[in-house]
Amino acid sequence: MNVFFKNKDFQKLVLNSLLSTMGDSLYYIALMTYASQLPKANLGISIVSFSESLPTMFGLFIGSYADASRNRSQKMIGSTLLRSLLYFIVGILIGFDASLMILTVIAILNFLSDVIGNYSEALGSPFLPLIVPKNELEEAQGLRGSIAQTVRIAANFLGSALIGILSFRLLAWINSAAFLLTILILLSLRSLFRSLEEKHLQRTEKISMSLFFRQIKTAIMNIIQNRPLFKLLMIFAIVNAIFMTITPLFSMLLAQYPDMVIKNFPFTLALLQGMVAIGSIVGGVIGVNVLKNYTLYQLNPFISILAVLLLSFMYLQETWLILTTFLFLGFLIGVANPKLNAAILTIIPLNQLGTISGGMSMILMSLPPLFILIFSGIVTAFSIQTALICLGMVSLGLLGITYHSRHTTY
Structure with missing residues (x-):
């Protein structure tokens, strides 16, 4: 201070x-x-x-x-x-x-x-x-x-x-x-x-916009050719997209089922955001040291399991269980983020760090809007329950991938 x-x-x-x-x-x-x-x-x-x-x-x-x-x-x-x-x-x-x-x-x-x-x-x-x-x-x-x-x-x-x-x-x-x-x-x-x-x-x-787009294209091609980096990045891009899609789906549930609301709609939504932020802060400050011996691929199955649990509680309309699970999910993501940054520095050659970082940002930030668009469309075309089931299947698929790779060293 x-x-x-x-x-x-x-x-x-x-x-x-x-x-x-x-x-x-x-x-x-x-x-x-x-x-x-x-x-x-x-x-x-x-x-x-x-x-x-x-x-x-x-x-x-x-x-x-x-x-x-x-x-x-x-x-x-x-x-x-x-x-x-x-x-x-x-x-x-x-x-x-x-x-x-x-x-x-x-x-x-x-x-x-x-x-x-x-x-x-x-x-x-x-x-x-x-x-x-x-x-x-x-x-x-x-x-x-x-x-x-x-x-x-x-x-x-x-x-x-x-x-x-x-x-x-x-x-x-x-x-x-x-x-x-x-x-x-x-x-x-x-x-x-x-x-x-x-x-x-x-x-x-x-x-030079043409130079800028050439640099991004080169960065993305370098990421794809670096198989360990590409796999790690895609997993976390999907985790990030799932995480960001859950909030609007939860908001839709609150609007559709008023019995789920605690006090009122804005307070319940603020409570959800607060749980995520508190979990992330505690994970980044304390969890990193407590779980320092866990690799990213060992943490990812737990993140996927919590995502599946969270979506199940949303399907069952259990507000307090949703909020509690969100707290633990935020905690694990708070632990995983610094590990991801460290792994990236280990995998990427230093002379390519600047160029590849741009491509990484493009991949990580492109999936959340796409997921929100897709699953909001599923809600509109079918129902929110259908969207929760589909997102749960994506989380289960991610669990299978991460469990299979749990012995990876980063």
Whole structure:
């Protein structure tokens, strides 16, 4: 915590990130609640969930564009102002009579806001190692991540409480105002960022998209040719996709079966998000040491078993068992993530690390939106029970693959 209290510029950087995180988390609960109240709640929840997952697919493009950008501080201020404007418009739209058409337009605006937010974050990411001394950088990154997780949990519960008091319109405008506050923080950092950019960051805005796509193609081909890496990456891409698909399916269950709700819809959804976050934090901090002798392939069967159990409890509509299983699932994923990063560094030749990392991100981030689209379609075409059974079969298939590979050394 010393790095936070003694470094005022780092404090501002963290506060700027946290205000943005709080706004995003708070309004996610609001949008899901709004969607759950529509006559076609399942379709509405699918639209919101897809719009929330889709921005991750553009991470590579956004990061490359941000890396080539000049006048970073000015663009960070401009993008944040644009996000504030988008949520002001959301506030106007959400005040009209609720409909799928209104929700679709709002979801598109929310998607644009998330993409712009990712761009702003990518613009600001090089400043952290320039503001924080090298010997304190690891502490600063860990602290920033822990605070962000805590704020995300708090924002979810705050959102669930405010929904019962304030209108969806007012919540959108509060979110808009939060982005305006971050602009004040960025203005106070503008001169510092300009100075650091002049001294340390390359100044260019020439972006060759053809070169970019060739690099991604090369990266993906290198991953496919590296069989151990490709197998490991595909397993975790599927695990990530299953994990992210369960939340919208759970939301659909809550909308369809009110008896499953604890207190109210937004509180139950916030409770689910909180369980996942707490499990992940405990897994990353404590579980990594407790399970340090377990390889990824030894952990994966347990993750798959918990996923099957979770989907079974969802089928049986047992809310408390769902939440408890989610806690343990979050714990194991919190343990697995650092092991995955370490395994990747072991498998990939160092001279190919930068190129292959781009292809890995593309694979990992492409599956969740695809899974959400497919299984939401199954819910719409058939039933939520059918979707749960199908996702359970995918989890069982993953269990078979990981069990067969349990003696692998990473």
